[in-house]
Amino acid sequence: MGKxxxxxxxxxxxxxxxxxxxFKNMIREVEKGPFVNMQEMAKTIDKWKSKYxx
Numbered sequence: 001m002g003k004x005x006x007x008x009x010x011x012x013x014x015x016x017x018x019x020x021x022x023f024k025n026m027i028r029e030v031e032k033g034p035f036v037n038m039q040e041m042a043k044t045i046d047k048w049k050s051k052y053x054x
Contacts, residue, residue, distance in 0.1 A: 036044070
């Protein structure tokens, strides 16, 4: 996996306005992204656990 492109805008704090149009645009952008099936994700999680779990 490569690096993910992230936004510098943090919308998680209370008081940050998020318009409906901006929300819809964010959803549309995410829908274009790469998707993996459950088996591939399970393998990725298992690799991560074996690397970082103590």
